[in-house]
Amino acid sequence: MSAEATITRGADALGAAFDFKSLVDKRHDYARAWKAKTGGKVLGWFEPYFPEEIAYAAGMLPVRILARHEVDDISDKWIYSSCYPVRDMVNQLLKGRYDYVDGLVNVEGCQWMYNAFEVMMNNRESLFYHYLFLPDYTNAATSKDVAKNEFAVLADRFKGWTGKSITDADLDAAIEVYNHNRLLLRRINELRRADRPVISGSEMMNLVLADQVMDKAEMNVILEDFIKELGLRKPGPDKIRLMIVGSETWDARLEELVEAQGANVVADELDNGTSYYWNNVLPQEDRLMALALRYLGRPHSALKDNNYRRRPQHIFELAEDFNVDGVLLEKQIYCHSHGSDMYAVWKMLRERYIPYHYFERGSLLPEDETAARLEAFLSMLKPGLNHLAGWHKKFGED
Amino acid sequence: MAAERSAGAGGAGLVTAGIDAGIAYTKVVILKDGAVVGRGIGPTGGVDRRERIEEAYQRALEDAGLDAGEVKGVVVTGKGKHDAGFAGKRISELLATKRAVERMSPGATCLVSAGADETIVSASAGEGGAGEYAFNQKCSAGLGLFLEYMADRLSMDIGELSSLADGVAAPEASQAAEGVAIPEAAKAGEAAVNEGCVVFAELDALSLLNHGVSPADVGRAVNRAAAARVSAVINDITYPSADRVVLVGGLAKNNAFVRALETLSGIKLTVPDDAEYAGALGAALAAADSAQ
Amino acid sequence: MVLQYAKWPEIQWMSDDAGWKEAKTITAGVDIGTTSAQAAVVADGQLAAYAGIRAGTDFRKTADEVMALALGASGITLERLSAVGATGFGKRNAAFATESLDEVSCHGKGARFIYGSEVTTVVDLGAQTVTAIKLYEWDRVWDFAMNDICATGMGRNIEMVCDLLHVPIGEIGEYSLDLGGKPDPEPVSTTCYNYAGTETMGLFRPEFRGDTLNGNEICASHLFAVAWRVLGVIGKLQSLEPGDIKVEGKLGFTGGLAHNAGVTRRIERELDTTALTSEYDPMLAGAIGAALLVLPEAAERGGVR
């Protein structure tokens, strides 16, 4: 599929398959084609708290910098320690995989991610850079004012860069597109609550990842079509229902491994997953304040869930609403935010008798090892003395 | 510290010895008037380390047909350098290797020493710089041991692992590993193992075998992973001086690894003869320097 | 030099009671690990034969070999077996198996066979993976935890260190416990076995250590680190209430390192408990468990395949 073809709207370009994974894989081609077509700027962003609406209102294509592993012999020169995804980002950025990006924005959040951002500042001086402070203390009375002002500063810097002011109408339009996008994603996600969902965990994850690197208006058309297609799908077999919680993931490999074991991931609490689209902007006259409240009020990421706790409760609600049988807690090696947030999650899950399996991962999963864990965990969740008691015949088989 | 001094005009009959007691093997070189007259190699050992090092030394003396009494100075280097009680001075691996490379490959601007345990890169002074060196990070310690174990696991000797590169182009870095690649990519000849950590690499290699990937393909993947680690140390140098890069140490004998490293780093490597004896030679030369 | 000191003996055993061949239902289990492979034959629930070998390059060949070795000269053919359960890292290579089973269930079941019904916490000490399993009073997995990915390869690392130290793998444990009454020295890195290995090999250096460590103490420093890492896995099964690390009920070790007293004693010491012992080789737990788990269905079918 040529780069040009991928930006043709709607399902036609994708075929009936709605192959979101290939959209993710071809995201660089997509962005280059977008640029060629529109002449606009592409803005790379790093942190889940980045207010994309502002960039979109400024006529840019905001794309999330996603980790993707390839042989890495240069990141050691620039950073020590750090989680694998961040290393992968540095590796990719230094190797020019994102050469179409005109600017990079980092938001107060994970410091490893910040490290990747700042390595780039020192490597590609010609790009536009902005660091946006969004309080770690999200709930202080003054936090929203700080956030709103930071958004105003960002809009101002965009203006200085592009030469174009962002009008209220621009913001309204962007908020409209993004709200619609989030609504569509929630609608699709809601289908996972069914006893026999018509969408698999890996499909959903790929979809959300693709959503983060594409023009939302275009994506919305695809999503509308996809929802129609989902309506035609027949429910699959009964499967064990899992939920994934933990460090950000950058592909759907874990979901695929779960599916290979005859189970399904029906819920997640990941910054790259449901947390990305969970809440909408509630419009008000002060557009930037509306945005500030949306971002401060989104499901807390682990790093920002440090004063009055929200995450455990949110995870519990998801687990209950989506009727999950067990939770996979995955943590990237060196992920300090999740490495220091698990206790409260463990505690909540134990108090509520929700089985979980905790494990560490890199950006690559050691597949046989992970499969062994999953198999044992799933076997624990199935009724009967062991999974040979016959019950497995109900699961994973039509 | 010019190489010529000991290589050329040494005192008549000056015999010195250099011992490189590495984590796995002890290498010994005996010099007479600047010329190598004897070599010895043997396991360094652990609880029996003192005896094993002495054994390797005796082996080298036998090879040279000399008696310990004739040796005017013994210098020891390597991780086990504190355990050769009979030796005189200790010098660091960096210094010993540098000293040897001056002799083995004059004009080298950068040396890479990759052994069982440690990887050291030393670049000569660029413009205005003082010259610098870099060690491997702990996460990539034990590369040589890893390769040796993998060879055994693949039922190869280290020579076979070394000959794997022949006729096979190492994939470009960018294509080499999109995931651990089991089994689809493995089928396509792109089998790869984690190149960031030898423990993960081993697990990946076992996975590849588990999925029926041929030992030869696994061997290639393993060599490439080791090459990426060494390349990372080379890249750690702020002022690279890559005009003439010399590779020494045990890994230099592994041709497949050397080629993978060249492909990945884009650097042409010079591998001198007896590259694994570089540390020992450097120590012997240092001994000659101080004996004069 | 590889594996000169790390060699451990391969095993083969068959019941003297020739009657087992007449049993109604004969099942087998194979546990194809990363480094070793075991096979066990169970006749009407009784252990009849077993074998254990080192895993080779070709997992398929390894699986065939260990199964053949267990059946040995018994005259029993694969076809006579009512069911064969396969578990372990390389189980996909046991082409002759009729069922594929997860490792945790197999080790749990096998440990119940080996140590009896009182075992409630099973710790499988494998070459690559460490698994702690909590069992209900009945044969059902309550919870389990596996090692962090960063702490993979414990058994393999001990093999490598034995080779480097020139200490036979069968003896390193005893050496490490023989410290002349002195307490354990500080452990080497408890994060990563690769760190631990190189750090161990640097301990010979005399300076800056009040007392130079002798060979036994160096073994102790290494195995202490290993044991400490295992504790990190075992502890994940306990309640989150404040208190020291502990296990509830009786503890049983399985896997190859269950033989290494230098590891197991230290774990027992920290947990303030004594592990169960058995006449059976704990290395066989996975294979026995697999053979037993496929038994009920096979028996139901009347022993026919």
Next chain:
Amino acid sequence: MKNKQIWETRPLEFWDKAKELRARWQESSSDAKRVLGQGSTYDIDWAECFPAMNIVEDNPGGSMIQAKDSPYARKCRLASEIRGWGREICGYTNNLWGSMYLGYEQDGLPFPPRKFVVFMPAECDQHTKRGQQCRDFAPVPGWMSDCTIYLGEDDPVRDELFREHKVYCNFKQINDLERIFGQKFDDEKLSKMMDYSEEVIEYSRDIIMLMGRTIPSPLSVKDLYSVYTIGHLTKVDPEDTVNFWKMVRDEVQWRADNQIAAVGNERFRWVEAHPPSWHFLKYYRYMEKYGAVCLGSQYTAQNCGLLEYKPDGGIDRRVSMKYPKDTPIATREDALRMMLGPDPREPRAWKSDEYIRQDSIVEFADIMRADGALLPLWRGGVGCTLTRKEQAMRLRKAGLSVIYYEGSQPGDRTDLDEQRFLDQLDTWMESFGYEMLD
């Protein structure tokens, strides 16, 4: 090059006084069995301002556990790990809260449950989350603040908002504490402590500059570390503290004037970037055998406001807090505003921005007339590790020789391979042709 004694050395006279102060602190902190709260901030001196509440700070707790009792520290970290904490999480955190999970302290006495916690502002992500442990463990009130930062030129509007945000956070902490616990916050003490602290910092500035400008250095960082915490983390009577630091400054001044060396064979000077492994300070003495002296780190010299950027872009001794001393303080908010100072982006050397953390070490090395730099790479601390590799590149560009060592974190001995570290120091010194003094 063998080396020998060149300059006169002398034992430090302030040493006895330091020991006395420390003993006094120990005595008072053994009362800490009735600790009420966990204060975790650079800003407010909680212990002085809420005297009845016996508030302890968390940083020294975590590091002292490792330094004093390694087996116990190991247990603490295991206790954290098996309750969900990553093994690569900061050792201070895992040590301190590990003892909470164990339920007892080093001496076997019960861990005093905290009644509240004040989080440290987020210079390092792991500090940001350090307070939550005891709140997740048992429900107690907690308050946090923010480490506000932006890049680029000063922006008065952002400064104003950030400052007010921080003032609000601190104000709320104090008011809520008063409201909940019925204790009076000592507003006068707040201002007074700022003065004391500024006085101590003034002396510290002198000391650092004397170390940097004098060859041989009158004081090594090894000596400095043994008194470093007095008045900061090791709280004693404020006036005694100020007098003590004056005594140190005077002695260092005298030594500098009289060419009394910290290391008699000084021939190599180096700087660091971060605290060393507190349980393994031996390497300073090891290096002294080579005639090498360490003059401090970004941590010792920059984070506490000892140095500052000058209008010309250079870095030098900080004159004083920029807020004029005669600004009237009418309200608690005024005092807090005063305390926070005019630059809400501080302390920037902690939280990296595009140049400060990378570049300032070069300037620091220059002031210290350093020949080399030793950069710790702490695997288990994001704030500890950020930008180290870039610092090395810039130091090399400035002509310094740079080496690293790797470990977990200053309060965690787990991954510090001591022998490898010392071997690398040998290599470093040998690369200059230096041999050890016999």
